Amino acid sequence: MLKAGPAKKVSIYVGEDHQYHGHSLYAAILDFLFYRGISGANVVRGVAGFGADHHMHTMRIERLTENLPMKIEFVESPEKVEELLPKLYEMAGTGMIEIQDTTVVKPSEVSKKRAPQPTTPPLRREGKAKLMRIFIGENDKWNDKPLHRALVESMRANDIAGVTVYQGILGYGANRRIHKEGTLHLSHDRPIMLSVVDNEEKLRAFSPILDAMVQQGLVVLSDVDIIKYTHNYQEEERRKEAQP
Amino acid sequence: MKLSGSAKMLRIHFGEDAKWKDKPLYRAIVEKCRELDIAGATVFRGIEGYGASTLIHRSHLLSFSSDAPIMVSVIDSEGKVEKLIPYLDEMVDQGLIAMSEVEVIKYVHQGGTHVL
Numbered sequence: 001m002l003k004a005g006p007a008k009k010v011s012i013y014v015g016e017d018h019q020y021h022g023h024s025l026y027a028a029i030l031d032f033l034f035y036r037g038i039s040g041a042n043v044v045r046g047v048a049g050f051g052a053d054h055h056m057h058t059m060r061i062e063r064l065t066e067n068l069p070m071k072i073e074f075v076e077s078p079e080k081v082e083e084l085l086p087k088l089y090e091m092a093g094t095g096m097i098e099i100q101d102t103t104v105v106k107p108s109e110v111s112k113k114r115a116p117q118p119t120t121p122p123l124r125r126e127g128k129a130k131l132m133r134i135f136i137g138e139n140d141k142w143n144d145k146p147l148h149r150a151l152v153e154s155m156r157a158n159d160i161a162g163v164t165v166y167q168g169i170l171g172y173g174a175n176r177r178i179h180k181e182g183t184l185h186l187s188h189d190r191p192i193m194l195s196v197v198d199n200e201e202k203l204r205a206f207s208p209i210l211d212a213m214v215q216q217g218l219v220v221l222s223d224v225d226i227i228k229y230t231h232n233y234q235e236e237e238r239r240k241e242a243q244p
Numbered sequence: 245m246k247l248s249g250s251a252k253m254l255r256i257h258f259g260e261d262a263k264w265k266d267k268p269l270y271r272a273i274v275e276k277c278r279e280l281d282i283a284g285a286t287v288f289r290g291i292e293g294y295g296a297s298t299l300i301h302r303s304h305l306l307s308f309s310s311d312a313p314i315m316v317s318v319i320d321s322e323g324k325v326e327k328l329i330p331y332l333d334e335m336v337d338q339g340l341i342a343m344s345e346v347e348v349i350k351y352v353h354q355g356g357t358h359v360l
Contacts, residue, residue, distance in 0.1 A: 021294075132349070133346075135284065135286060135319075166288055167288075168286045168287050168288045168289075169270075169287050169288065169289050170270060170271060170274055170286075170287040171274065171284065171285055171286035171287055172274065172277075172278060172284060172285060173283075173284040173286075173353070178274075191286045191287075193286060193288070193317070207349065210349075210350075211350065214350060214352070215352070216352050216353040217350070217351075217352065217353075218247075218283070218284055218319065218348070218350065218351045219348070219349040219350035219351075220251065220253065220319060220346040220347060220348050220349060221346060221347040221348075221349055222253070222344060222345060222346045222347065223345070
């Protein structure tokens with residue numbers, strides 16, 4: 001966090017239309033600053049200006065799209081600026097970077113309301129688990145409802161840790177029939193994959209139910225390491241309160 | 245076709261714009277898999293991603309052109325998957341191919357009408 005005292009103010013001048021790896025340049029720089037832990041940054045759009053190429057960029061009505069000047073500005077400690085400068089230099093391309101000595105009189109503060117509050121320890125599991133992938137078709141049914149939906153409901157009812165349904169765009173499986181999306185997405189026979197993560201015992205226990213439900217398809221199991229599995233109970237409480 | 249026990253899963257990542265002989269690469273890969281009698285292949289379209297080129301792949305809203313990330317997942321026995329790899333090597337010139345171990349729990353179909 002930025003402290004009162006001497007600091008550096010960095011201004012980067014680029015054009016609004018400038019791109020960085022297929023992404024708007026000023027947004028890419030802002031993202032970079034954000035994820036590198038800069039305490040704050042601003043982007044200001046100029047109404048007119050010109051740069052090294054002596055091309056006048058203005059906001060004239062007859063030209064709706066114009067490469068307006070953008071200025072990205074942030075204040076940080078000299079060490080932090082030193083650390084980020086090489087990457088900024090690379091990103092700025094033809095743009096200009098300026099650094100001024102400045103003094104922070106009063107650093108901004110994290111507002112009280114949004115300050116992180118001590119939370120109750122969330123549910124957390126780490127270590128070995130299994131990932132089960134179930135490949136079926138979008139048209140597959142179970143008791144007149146889409147099989148993928150039935151599977152998700154059934155897993156939820158069986159306390160499986162989590163499941164995600166993915167929709168493919170093309171594929172084929174055991175029956176050699178090609179599943180694909182039709183023109184304008186009107187046909188619904190796309191391949192579906194469910195990815196389920198839980199420990200081995202839970203998944204093995206669920207197997208007989210799965211067996212009964214999946215009439216055709218492929219089910220495979222592989223090893224995974226759980227890095228994080230958390231749930232914010234406080235958030236849930238708040239959501240419950242919000243509901244009538 | 246029988247598939248059981250331990251098997252391999254290939255995941256091939258590339259962009260939707262990738263072509264092989266004027267047809268979408270993902271379609272060409274699925275056709276090659278069928279030709280080689282591979283047990284199955286599924287193509288997924290991602291929402292956003294980046295890869296070796298660090299170019300962001302993203303499907304463009306309100307536009308028909310799109311370079312969304314594509315992932316093709318192929319599962320079969322090690323021997324069959326290995327037969328596919330030289331072809332993939334030739335077809336995929338920008339992308340990522342990863343292989344992992346899987347255990348087949350179930351591989352079934354209802355015989356009859358749809359069998360080609």
